Structures are given as C-alpha cells and as structure tokens.
Amino acid sequence: HVQLVESGGGSVQAGGSLRLSCVFRDRYKCMGRFRQAPGKEREGIATISALYFDGDGTYYADSVKGRFTISQDNSKNALYLQMNALKPEDTAVYYCAARSPCRLWLGNDESSEYNHWGQGTQVTVS
Numbered sequence: 001h002v003q004l005v006e007s008g009g010g011s012v013q014a015g016g017s018l019r020l021s022c023v024f025r026d027r028y029k030c031m032g033r034f035r036q037a038p039g040k041e042r043e044g045i046a047t048i049s050a051l052y053f054d055g056d057g058t059y060y061a062d063s064v065k066g067r068f069t070i071s072q073d074n075s076k077n078a079l080y081l082q083m084n085a086l087k088p089e090d091t092a093v094y095y096c097a098a099r100s101p102c103r104l105w106l107g108n109d110e111s112s113e114y115n116h117w118g119q120g121t122q123v124t125v126s
Contacts, residue, residue: 003025004022004024004098004117004118004119005022005023005119006020006094006118006119007022008020009094009121010123011125011126012124012125012126013125013126014086016086016125017082017083017086018083018086018123019080019083020094020121021078021079021080024077024078024079024098026100027074027077028100028102029050029051029099029100029105030047030049030051030098030099030100030105030109031047031048031096031098032047032048032096032098032099033045033047033070033079033095033096034095034097034111034114035092035093036093037093042111043061043063043092044108044109044111045061045063045064045068046058046060046061046068046081047059047070047105047109048071048072048079049105049107051102051103051104051105052105056072057105058107059107059109063089064083064090067083068081068084069081083123086123086125088125089125090123090125091125092122093120093121093122093123094120094122095117095120095121096117096118097111097116097117098114098116099113099115099116100115
C-alpha cells in the first residue's frame with residue numbers, strides 16, 4: 001500500500017515557484033526529496049531529519065541551495081518542498097522518500113538508503 005502521497009507538481013515558467021507536498025501515515029525521522037530527469041540518475045536535492053536537533057536539520061544539494069526549502073509539519077504528517085526561482089534544468093519527476101529505521105543522518109543521503117517512496121510528481125519549467 002502507498003505510504004507517501006505526493007501532490008503539487010505542474011508546469012511553470014522560469015523564475016516561478018511551486019510547492020510540493022507529501023503526506024504520510026507513519027511519522028519518519030529522516031525524509032528526503034529526490035528528482036529524476038529523463039536520461040539521468042535520481043538525484044538527492046534535499047533531506048531533513050529530527051534525529052539530532054530540537055528542530056529539524058536540513059541539507060541541500062548545491063544545485064538547489066538558496067532556492068528550495070524543505071520543511072516538515074508533524075501535526076499534519078506532511079513534508080513540503082518550496083521551490084523558488086525555478087530553472088528549466090529543474091524539470092524532472094520529483095519524489096518524496098523516507099528512511100525507516102533511521103539511526104544515522106549525514107545529510108547527503110543516497111537514494112538507495114531510502115525504503116519508502118511516493119509515486120512522484122512531474123515538475124516542468126519552461
């Protein structure tokens with residue numbers, strides 16, 4: 001059964017913004033956002049963890065740093081990715097993912113470390 005349900009993708013012009021949402025049934029301590037463009041490998045762009053902090057620790061790939069913000073709302077069991085200043089090279093299928101169990105978080109996680117995935121949502125920037 002699907003544990004992570006995504007929404008919020010779509011088409012936008014360069015410079016525009018989109019917010020991706022991911023809702024889930026079980027609460028996770030380590031979550032991430034990945035994307036895959038046609039012909040390319042899946043890329044980790046942002047991760048978030050509540051393992052070591054009173055709040056959440058976050059990590060961003062250089063390609064999105066300063067433009068994207070990942071956040072988690074535990075009251076709603078939801079993960080968000082706010083994407084600003086979008087570029088054509090951001091065009092990809094975006095995935096929400098979670099690691100369970102999660103006992104170590106270093107930020108720049110590989111997709112192979114994640115064992116729960118959303119269905120993906122298309123983002124197209126023209």
